[in-house]
Amino acid sequence: MFGQLKERFRGLWAPEPALKRMQLAPNEQTDNPLMLQSFTWDTLHPTLSWWQHVEQEIPRLAAMGVTQIWLPPPNKGANQTGRGYDAYDLWDLGEFDQKGTVRTRWGTREELLSACATARKHGVDVLIDAVLNHKIGADRCESALAVPVNPQNRLEETGPQRTIDAWTAFDFKGRGEKYSSLKWNQQHFSGGLRRPGSIGTTNRAKVACIGYRDLVIMDGPNMPVDKELGNYDYLLGIDIDHRHPEVRKDLLDWGVWILETTGASGFRLDAIKHIDYRFVLEFLRHARTTLQWPGIFAVSEYWSSDLDAVLPYIKTWRGATTFFDVPLHSNFHNASKQGARFDLRRILDKTIVQSFPNDAYGTITFFGDVLHLKCFYHKVVGQSLESWVGAEFKLHAYAIILLRAGGHPCVFYGDLYPNAECGDPGVEKGLPPLIEARKRFAYGPCKDYFLERNCIGFVRLGDSKHPGCVVVLSNGKPGKSHLLRMFVGKESANATYRAFLPGSDARITIDSRGWGSFPSSDNGVQVWVREEFVK
Known part of the structure; x- marks a missing residue:
């Protein structure tokens, strides 16, 4: 599917923005x-x-x-x-x-x-x-019908249906029925992995790696999930059947x-x-x-x-x-x-x-x-x-x-x-x-300057409440320096920018048109901010 x-749908339409509709911070937060x-x-x-x-x-x-x-x-x-x-x-x-x-x-x-x-x-x-996705640590075994499948292609059956001892009974005796009365059993699961000693599987299994599905109610491929390995419904433990x-x-x-x-x-x-x-x-x-x-x-x-x-x-x-x-x-x-x-x-x-x-x-x-x-x-x-x-x-x-x-x-x-x-x-x-x-500092429009193989930068132009910043990243060989010429805005013409990260107090001057040449740092990462905003 x-x-x-x-x-x-490739390239025909874009999804509705998720982040804009979700709460990323309490309402009173503006940072x-x-x-x-x-x-x-x-x-x-x-x-x-x-x-x-x-x-x-x-x-x-x-x-x-x-x-x-x-x-x-x-x-x-x-x-x-x-x-x-x-x-x-x-x-x-x-x-x-x-x-x-x-x-x-x-x-x-x-x-x-x-x-x-x-x-x-x-x-x-x-x-x-x-x-x-799954549960682990069942309280007891149940007899269940299972079909072995190829672990590299879960849609390929490797043998006939058989009865196995499956760790699928969850009784929750310590909790009783507080909060929820459901006691999980084999009908609530879609599959598992039989391997000696593995959690949530039968210890009787002598086969090195046999996947199983169709514990009780399944008679075909599992639910719509990722198609890796044919059908990637199973991950570990006992796999939950979300259709029940x-x-x-x-x-x-x-x-x-x-x-x-x-x-x-x-x-x-x-x-x-x-x-x-x-x-x-x-x-x-x-x-x-x-x-x-x-x-x-x-x-x-x-x-x-x-x-x-x-x-x-x-x-x-x-x-x-x-x-x-x-x-x-x-x-x-x-x-x-x-x-x-x-x-x-x-x-x-x-x-x-x-x-x-x-x-x-x-x-x-x-x-x-x-x-x-x-x-x-x-x-x-x-x-x-x-x-x-x-x-x-x-x-x-x-x-x-x-x-x-x-x-x-x-x-x-x-x-x-x-x-x-x-x-x-x-x-x-x-x-x-x-x-x-x-x-x-990291506010406002972002302009990327991905200009050199071993040195890139970007500028945040700021907004009415924040001054913005310039970031320079490099991964060149030690001792090799880089300069990136970037535009920081006409309002910053002739301003002084200072290195913000510890270990350097370097400064540069922006020209009369709002452009500056920003050097890379020895450790490969530096943030530059107008000097008056650096405490």
Whole structure:
């Protein structure tokens, strides 16, 4: 279906802008909006729960300019250290004794709600990470009918239907029927992966890798999802059947309940390429309609570096959600690996932010936590994924997403805070000034000067309340300097511009026509601002 849509609609119409209709910051905020992904995959605080740590940091983050905090999945996972992506019970926020713990990895329900209340008090919106694709950690096995399929082509059956012991019964004895009375069983799932010892599968299986579908009610290809591997409905664990009426009601009710309970302003939607796209639209529409809040924020994780793969979703969903700009992340990754061999003029090529700037979620998030998550997913299903962005290019990438127009940037906790998992001292030192430059200067029309292979720049011309700025990025060999001639506006004729980032107090003078020649810096990133606005 999506392949046909891609050909039919390519270039004929653009989707309705998503960002313009969504809440990116509390209404009273007038500065540039900014999101923080407030967790990493492994890092925990030595003395506080993670919710307590986040709450403690909120005043500082709000002062920096953060307007949204993306929380990790708040639900109970399959074990005591589960991050929530191993979703066991969405309705358990750290309240019930289930899976050997009352609290989640991140803390208790009370601590979560306290952190959310503090965020609202300081003018910071909260986003919930919604894991709607699968469940893991079933309470017991059931006998189920299954058809083995080729894991590289899920539409190809490799044997006859058979009875298996499937981990598909979720009883939630610790929670009982509080919040929801649904007890999940085999009729609520569409498939899984049989592999010895894997979570949520049968331990009796002696076959190395057999996928199965048609547990009870399915008698043909799965729902409309991404066509990778023939049909990419299955990712890991036990795959949820979003066509079942009881499933739909439970998840739709949860979406409204979690926003009302936490006071959150929207969702980060996990693994949408594996979910019936019609259900995702219904999920968002139901929350917005029920709560009478059309501005509920949503960003979807569709993991593909191929712009053509995500285009049909962007166009079909017509502004219902923003999208992580994975193609942009892929360009950042390539730039960090290739060094001076990478042509910076191509950094935005075939990205969402270039094609649809009002739908792109230009993000650094993939440098850390989400990449850990995707590696976990792909390790489970027998694949591999590697697309780290090296520290030597991270500040370049942050300058692009934080200071250019278009898209909605997200800062990653692991780049802002010292940590043994993925932190880098140079990035930790250089990132806060870029965030400050976004808050104070990066406003108004944007003019790109992508003129040299190893040196590019852009100018933000400012608005009635902000002075604007000039950004120069270079990736040439050490010791080689560049000059970019850029227009900053006739109103800045004969003005002095000063380097804003720490480590340099260089100055240049704009000519009488509003043009200036801006040099590159030793570390490859510099922001220039009129001297009278630099404190």
